[in-house]
Amino acid sequence: MNVITGLLVATIRMSTPLMLGALGEVFVERTGVMNIAIEGIFLMGAWGGFVGAYLTGKLWAGFLFAILVGIFCGAIYGYFTIKLKQHQIVTGVAINILTVGLGLFLYQLLFGIPLLPLTVEPLKDISIPFLSDIPIIGSALFSQNILTYLAVVLVAVGYWVLFKTPLGLIIRSTGENPEAVDVAGINVERIRFITVLGSSALDGLAGAFYSIGFLGLYTNEIIGGRGWIAFAICFLGNWDPLGILIGSLIFGFAEGLSVVLLTSNFKLIPNEFLIAFPYILTIVATIARRQFNVPAFLGKPYIKERG
């Protein structure tokens, strides 16, 4: 039973950053913009989180700095794609290339090349009394770190904002028919820019989870494609916060499973397969999921003054 509990705990823990990234992506894609820089911003967030925490000795400072770094990167991405109306995929790829070098560069700028990797004490779990003593699921649900609780709250809030508030209506309309929003007198570019910044803030936070929330150190490979998985979850969750929740849990489970099996002596399935499993799952799900609620104008820059 310990294994199952451990698996459940790992599932929910590993789903946290995915949830944050995917939630941000839902909001930004609902306005019609894809945040292709997501993987790079995750990485920059991991860097920012570690640097902030290491230099100040306080974890919350690290997370705050990670959010700011995320917003900064998002501002650059948003400027190029929304204001300059350049290609989203091309710009995103450029930023992803840039951040790989930048993360390492800035790390070495600050710390040089240490013999042993620098570490920080990662987030501790917060156990909610009584509830966390429930057998099997108790520790999984109620003995997580604060970021996990925050993520779930954010998803609930996100759902409310998106479907119950005027802001959410504007956001959804922007992705479906930006012209409708434009003639209603709302600045389409501004809405898109704001959601890009918001999603980038969440991406930064998510990235920091890996460095200071979980592992306690920073390397260039720390994200390893998980930003892309968050991106995929947005699609697979049908651009709906509740769908995101489920999708993140599934992928959190896949990751948790591979970690558990790796550390155990269950060598029946090769390690690499376990590592590849989430990616294969994404491919299968992408193919199978044919009915999409794709925002109608996803990926298209909004050009107002037509000739």
Added chain:
Amino acid sequence: MKKNNRDESITVKSELYVKVEDNNFLLNFLPVFSVLFGLLLSGLMMLLLGHNPLIVYSNMLNYAFRDIYNIADIFAKATPLILTGLAFGFAFRASLFNIGAQGQFYIGAVLAVGFALKLSSFPMVLVLFICFTMSLVGGSLWAAFIGYVKARFNANEFLVSMMLTYVAIAVMNFLLGGLLKETKGEYPQTDVIPESGWLPSLIPHTRLHWGFVLALLVALIAYLILWKTSLGYKIRMVGFNRDAARYAGINVEKIFVIVFFISGAFAGIAGFTEVNGMQHMLIEHFNPLIGAEGIGIAILGGAHPLGIVLSAFLFGALKVGGNLVVQTSRIPASIIGITEGLVILSVIFSYFIRDKLIILRSKKKLVSKERKRL
């Protein structure tokens, strides 16, 4: 309310290669200016470290062209970049996004190294031919899968190609840990492949090999296909206006598969040139950015084979000069990656400037026409 499946999941207008009608000096040389601007920005980063960028850049130039060995190295480094650049650029012409060149590259490399190791007793020509063919086939099939699922299921090719890359990495790591592992058994890498699998050197005592000529040939073939054949015509039409292509009776879905197949073939061949020409073995995590750099080069080169070749030369020079500067000073190696990223961003920025300039000029023309009328 649930919507019905849309015809295209994501469509983005491709604006990388709008040719300018008038030969305006400024507009045509914009890419060059933006490269310089990117280098300028990177120079600022160097200042942060307390290095004089002017010295750094002049050193880079000096080192890169210091002797035959280094000059040859530029083209050796450019070789796989030309191919992965062609991979992205070719697909881009059909408004398709092959982000998975990295994975196709790895598959090609794995097949090339596998066959080179197993066919050690065969004559060189045969070994090279088989390795080349297998890497081509491996890369193209790995990519054709993407085209197929897009055509058949309207799957998002961006996601699928992204994910397939990670699967390819897993496959490669798995093989490096077992089947292809070196006889010593210490590290996750293969043995050095026997000389029958080595691509002959183009210039003696340098690393430049015949793979470079192959890459140039592939660029030529890409050009011929796109602009001289009816297939290429169809591909470009699908890229410009998918609806009009359908109305013209073109089987758009078939084109998807063919384009990804060819694009993947290019990336797979890059694996062959790197394994059989440069590294002569396969190591874990090697050339991790070749796919992304290929995208950057395709952007720089305006998705045109000639532009791609020239951009690959530029990046090759950056790498060679940059590596030497890094070895002889305290500048970290990551500056090279940063420079590449900044150059690409500057080029993207320049497209914006170019579009604005075009609009401004046509407005000016109109006003002067009006003045003449009055």
Added chain:
Amino acid sequence: MKDNSDFITLKNITKYFPGTIANDHINFTLGRGEVLALFGENGAGKTTLMSILYGLYQPDEGEIFIEGKRVKIRSPHDAMKYGVGMIHQHFTLVPVHTVVENIILGTESAYLSNINIKKRVKKIKEIGKKYGLEVDPFAFVGQLPVGMQQRVEIIKALYRNAQILIMDEPTSVLTSQETEKLFHFIHDFKAKGHSVIFISHKLNEVMEIADRINVLRDGKIVGDVSRNEATESQLTKMMIGRDLMIPERNSTIFTNHKEMLKIENLTIVGDRKSKAVDDLSFNIKEGEIFGIAGVSGNGQEELAQAICGLRKVKSGHIILSDKEITNKNALSIIQQGVGYIPADRHKEGLVLDMSIEENLFLKNHSDSSFINYGFLNQNKIQQKAKTLMKNFEIKATSPTSKAMTLSGGNQQKVAVAREVNIGSKVLVAVQPTRGLDLGAIDYVHKTLLKEKKEGKAILLISTEFSEIMGLSDRIGVIYRGKLLKIISREDAKVDEIGLLMAGITEGQANEKK
């Protein structure tokens, strides 16, 4: 005469776009309680001018005055503040959202609060009652018929307290019944002291609804007359700058020519899973123009697509010159001599980024006479392009210029030239003159008549009634996927066809009497 203290005045408004002057120093006034028509051809600058008034575009020169005070309208937000509402030609609605969601978009000031749906619905229902514009608030806009969607647009403006409604070509997608209802609303609205600016290129409607008419041509206002003083010929002359000439029709009817295209019991399932075409049958003989009249959205597009192999047919047959072509792919149908002049030439007909040469070659991509071992025979392609450009008087700097540099009329000429060349047996023309200036329209009509003389079977689908009447030998009226009646041109009566287009058959019309 009503109190004509000018409500809105536009002075010296000028707007440039790349390559043209959309509005050329325009002076314009609107009074209270007045219906003013902006009349002119497509591309005359009507929509641009109103977009400036509504804050969507900024003028390059000129000023706007409301009630004598100079104002700056920087966005629709400002325009709505002054009581200006606009109903666009292409609806700015979100199809996947409900009516309520569409109407309240952007009106709530507290962005992060729970929307009180009940209150909003109440207000919407009140407006509906006041002006006779009832609509189901919870229906999904995308599933509403077009007339209803327009209603939602109107309610949107009224919800924001519009005193003036700008309507841009509002009747282009309506049946005559719906048009009547719209005019009823406009009278009502005017009676309550409000004003309407009615943009249209349809002369008869303008004469019916307007108090005053401003005629636009080439970005300038060339006439400002009250309805009482205006005559149709005067307005037409102002609109096009010369007297209208009706193309001379070749009245020879080929009686003993054989059937070229036969449609037999055709049923097609549309995008919305309902029958777009329902057991349709007709035929077209050699040298005949068969016109299909009908409001758009009644199955014409699906029919045309099916004939060209771009859409699957559920049941029935399409027979070309005794050969079955039902459900064959588009390429083989092209190769059998069927040409298709599309409604939306930018989307379906031309590749704007390619050269004129390449566009003319578009449908020959698998034609072996132009291809050697997979390689394109550039010489032959260039030759063909030169010939076609000469024969069809396509004006351009060179065959290698990009198609986007051509004027609208010349672009359509490219599409027409190519399709006429391909369509050796059948030509399917869907809205072939949409958005063209009179010269180009004239040219397309002449071409169709010429091809008819050559013995081709031509299917003409159009919402422009005069076009159908002017060119067709026989006319079929389509409504909800069925052909209600097929009449020869001599027997066709305008009123009857108008009613048929609204789905009212003879029997029903008699009942109503």
